[in-house]
Amino acid sequence: MSRVAYVNGTYQPHGEAVVHVEDRGFQFADGVYEVWSVFDGRLADFDGHMTRLHRSLNELRIDIPMSVAALTRVLRETIRRNRVKNGIVYLQVTRGTARRDHPFPAPGTPPSVIVTAKSISPARGEAQAKKGVAVLTQPDIRWGRCDIKTVGLLPNILAKQAAREAGAYEAWFVDDMGLVTEGSSTNAWIVDEHGKLRTRDTQANILKGCTRTTLMTLIEEQGLELDERPFSVEDVKRAREAFFTAAGAFVTPAISIDGTKIGDGKPGPITLKLRRLYLERARREAI
Ligand code: PDD
Numbered sequence: 001m002s003r004v005a006y007v008n009g010t011y012q013p014h015g016e017a018v019v020h021v022e023d024r025g026f027q028f029a030d031g032v033y034e035v036w037s038v039f040d041g042r043l044a045d046f047d048g049h050m051t052r053l054h055r056s057l058n059e060l061r062i063d064i065p066m067s068v069a070a071l072t073r074v075l076r077e078t079i080r081r082n083r084v085k086n087g088i089v090y091l092q093v094t095r096g097t098a099r100r101d102h103p104f105p106a107p108g109t110p111p112s113v114i115v116t117a118k119s120i121s122p123a124r125g126e127a128q129a130k131k132g133v134a135v136l137t138q139p140d141i142r143w144g145r146c147d148i149k150t151v152g153l154l155p156n157i158l159a160k161q162a163a164r165e166a167g168a169y170e171a172w173f174v175d176d177m178g179l180v181t182e183g184s185s186t187n188a189w190i191v192d193e194h195g196k197l198r199t200r201d202t203q204a205n206i207l208k209g210c211t212r213t214t215l216m217t218l219i220e221e222q223g224l225e226l227d228e229r230p231f232s233v234e235d236v237k238r239a240r241e242a243f244f245t246a247a248g249a250f251v252t253p254a255i256s257i258d259g260t261k262i263g264d265g266k267p268g269p270i271t272l273k274l275r276r277l278y279l280e281r282a283r284r285e286a287i
């Protein structure tokens with residue numbers, strides 16, 4: 001039986017329904033969703049899901065894509081077109097499509113809306129309920145695996161957006177102990193008050209940046225001392241220099257943190273030298 005999906009205003013054959021490659025849901029997990037149970041073609045716990053949808057959208061500052069009445073029509077029409085009597089209807093709303101960049105896209109960028117529906121046999125659920133099912137415990141790591149370069153970047157984009165709204169370029173995450181972990185899309189470094197280079201070790205829960213790794217080789221070649229150890233926000237405020245690294249950003253000087261000048265408030269000499277060395281090496285060795 002042919003299935004149908006609603007995508008941004010039109011009903012399309014399920015197998016052909018697509019969102020743009022730069023949809024922020026796909027690029028950053030920058031979206032929210034709801035699932036309603038369907039009984040005899042009718043939506044269960046309607047208000048609860050609709051209220052939570054609005055709350056989720058509001059928390060993430062994603063525009064409400066359409067009125068409750070309009071959305072209800074779309075949900076019902078998707079259920080109808082898929083001939084779902086019993087099953088679920090799935091709704092996803094993302095921050096829309098824009099050139100990949102962590103901060104929010106320009107105001108007015110329309111959110112993406114997709115709706116799908118599928119039938120679930122009540123008999124199967126009943127059989128399961130009769131016997132009961134097993135559960136397995138798992139460590140709650142949601143999402144404690146920042147070492148994996150996953151597209152689940154919602155916290156990162158919220159941090160980047162907060163930085164941009166505060167007139168800063170990058171956000172540096174700080175852990176429970178007041179120690180800097182990494183940037184929202186970069187690795188964080190300082191030249192500490194004693195002139196020693198410092199960046200957090202990657203045993204910790206951060207992404208092992210490729211730019212960071214190449215820079216470490218250059219640092220060694222230069223005979224500079226590197227301490228792979230976490231530093232606090234206070235250490236940054238006392239530091240002589242600070243910078244961050246990433247593909248595209250290379251080595252970018254940070255001149256203030258939370259409004260406090262770092263060093264003399266200008267890009268430092270070690271930072272600029274490392275930037276030059278990194279760019280030379282990267283250009284030469286790019287294949
Ligand atoms: N970001 N940490 C995070 C959270 C990152 O997203 C990135 C890169 C880095 C640096 O990794 P590398 O040096 O390998 O680029 C560290 C990319 C550039 C991005 O999301 O656009």
